[in-house]
Amino acid sequence: MPQWLERSKLTYTWSKDSNWIGFVAVKSIGHMDSKAEHGFLSIYTSKCDSIIYNKSSASEQVMKELKTLVDFYKTKGGALALLNAYESATNFPKLPISVISFAAPRVGNIAFRNELY
Structure with a gap:
């Protein structure tokens, strides 16, 4: 963690293991022969109950939102x-x-239709 952040009040909302910004779309990380780089996978899957923005992992947050969208749109066709x-x-x-x-x-x-191809 940067020294300036350790001294700041932001340390209550900052996790040295898994702060992230953005959206992650994952095609697959679980096949037998495929492996994700440990650092990225750690950022994607780690969580910390004592950090307000990190109570659930990036993976859990993204999958929850995708499930919400899929559930909503599956009835829309x-x-x-x-x-x-x-x-x-x-x-x-x-x-x-x-x-x-x-x-x-x-x-x-x-x-x-022609624009789609």
Whole structure:
């Protein structure tokens, strides 16, 4: 932990093991032959009951939010997933995005469909 932080009042909200900012999306960290770098995995999974912002790990926080979103949108059908993917691809053109949806209603016209490919 930096010395300036050890002397500050922020030490009550700072964890030397796992402070983080941002969003983490994980495809897989549990296959037999794959291994995550220990430092990153530690940041992602560590938590500390005495630190207000670290009572649950980054993993737990992200998975809780994803579960909330999945539960909400699973009843809304594939149309919203497709619209979200389209908007995401438009805003982040280098981000690989895929949607596999079954029995969704038609979301747009032919021109919209052509933009998806």
